Amino acid sequence: MLAEILATGDEIRSGALIDSNSAHIAQKLEEAGIEVIRHICVGDDMDIMVSTLKEISNRADFALVTGGLGPTVDDITAEAAAKAAGVDLVLDNKALENIEFFFKNRKRLMTSSNKKQAMMPENSEVIYNHAGTAPGFHFKINRCSFFFIPGVPFEMKKMLSETVIPAIRNLCGKKQEFCMVKTISTFGITESAAGEKLASIKSVFPDLKIGFRAKFPEIQVKIYLYGKDEKIMNRRMDESCKWILEKIGHKTFSVKNKSMEAEVAVLLLKQKSTIAVAESCTGGLISHLLTNIPGSSEYFLFSGISYSNESKIKVLGVSPDTLERNGAVDEKTAQEMAEGARRLAGADYGLSTSGIAGPSGGTDEKPVGTLCIGIATPSGTKGFKFNSVFDKRSMNKIVFAMKALDLLRRELLS
CATH class of the missing domain: 3.30.70.2860 (Alpha-Beta Plaits)
Incomplete structure (x- = not known):
């Protein structure tokens, strides 16, 4: 069974709004065993919309159309659908009652323009909207079963899950995959x-x-x-x-579509271990990622952004001799940073980063993209050195943070 998705509206066509609706719909249709063969976008142009609906009607089994069901003059989807099917627009009393109930329930005044939203193509079936004013509708044009739903994301998602997907499953019958x-x-x-x-x-x-x-x-x-x-x-x-x-x-x-930090969190929680972080080049990004996970207070104890050498010495206890001999961007320095964070917090693990994110600051010996990571564990401390291929600061910071978390993940697995 083949499906197409049509997003309507000048704001989508022009790029003023990003079409996240089509991505969500495609994902849900794929999960329902319906293959999505096209995503299409058209603006608020009657002729183009009508011709597009006719094209879809001759090649797809199902089509989901979003947008253009509001009360304003540029909301032309229902009229375009009627023209594509060669039928009239008629007032659907059940749809009107649904709209009136929405306003009454929220103690808001319904304007005359909202009545336009109850005008449906003849012989179509209403899809009730319990989250907004615009009802959708479902009917068939040629071989294709069309489902028209609002473009407001939370309204679309509710109608899709509660009504549209079950209806499509029912229409598929024994062909359902x-x-x-x-x-x-x-x-x-x-x-x-x-x-x-x-x-x-x-x-x-x-x-x-x-x-x-x-x-x-x-x-x-x-x-x-x-x-x-x-x-x-x-x-x-x-x-x-x-x-x-x-x-x-x-x-x-x-293998569960989890982020790197979520996988690290699972391991820390499973082992009932705690972590302390000392960051230089990543500027708190690792700590941000780890504390984005619900329940992070169970494992996250301390974060320090030790950008200057002075803070590395006074706060983390890095040896002045180490810094003078090796510099800030060095495996030995990173090891002592990790040990300091672990010691300060009384954590099971300490994780540190020191590097050159760029675009300046690199040398022949330590070019932009150089990263040193320290991991302090209950059994000892390890230092690592890597080189990123990127010269853009924002990209390097992300790669640095991911690399540090990945090393921690592997340490926890071992």
């Missing part, structure tokens, strides 16, 4: 390298669809599996996931 989606998150491997490592997957698992998504600084591998037997699908998904992990190896940090 299920879609399983697995997201494998990786760090430290490029999209092209991941693609090369997994190039033979279709020959091993011909029933799978695979996609790659760059979500800086991660590369996500998405696996899609369609079928009707959930037990068989689960087995195939497990087999394919195991195959991918063998190919990509330790570059994988999550």
Whole structure:
């Protein structure tokens, strides 16, 4: 079963608003086993909208259309749908009652323009909106079942989950398939390298669809599996996931679509361990990420941004001799920073960063992108040195933070 998504409105067409609705709808349709073959966007132009609806009606089984159901003159979707189907717009009394109830329930005055929202194409079925004033509607044009819903995101999401997806499942009947989606998150491997490592997957698992998504600084591998037997699908998904992990190896940090910091949090909580962080080049980003996770007070004890050498000495206890001999950006300095943070907080683990984020400050010996990480553990302290390929400060800070968290994750796993 094939579906298309049509987003309407000049604000979407012009880029004034980002169309997040289509992404959400596509995801939910895929999960329902409906393959989305096109995303289309048109402005508030009657002729273009009518012709687009006619085109969709001859090639898709389902179409979801968002936007243009409001009370103003530029809300023309219902009229365009009627013209595309060759029917009249008629007042739907049930839709009008729904709108009137919305205003009455909120003790607001309903204007005459809102009555326009109850004008539906003849023979269409109302989709009630319990979160806003604009009802949607459903009817068929040629081979395609159209669902028209508002563009306001929270209204759209509620109507999609409560009414539209169940209706589509019902229309599919015995043709209904299920879609399983697995997201494998990786760090430290490029999209092209991941693609090369997994190039033979279709020959091993011909029933799978695979996609790659760059979500800086991660590369996500998405696996899609369609079928009707959930037990068989689960087995195939497990087999394919195991195959991918063998190919990509330790570059994988999550098979549950979790962020790096969420995976670290799971490990800290599971082990009932605590963490203290000392940051220089990352400027508090690691601490921000770790404390973004609900329940972080269970494991996060201390954060210090020791940008100057003086603060490294006075607060963290880094030896002046170490700084004079090696400099701030050095594995030994990072080790002493991590030890200081761990000691100050009484934490199980200490994590530190010191580096050159750029765009200036680099030398031949320590170019922009140089990062030193320290990890202090109950059994000892380790220092690491890496080089990022980026010369943009904002990108390096993100990569630095991810690298530090990834090293901590691996330490916790070991």
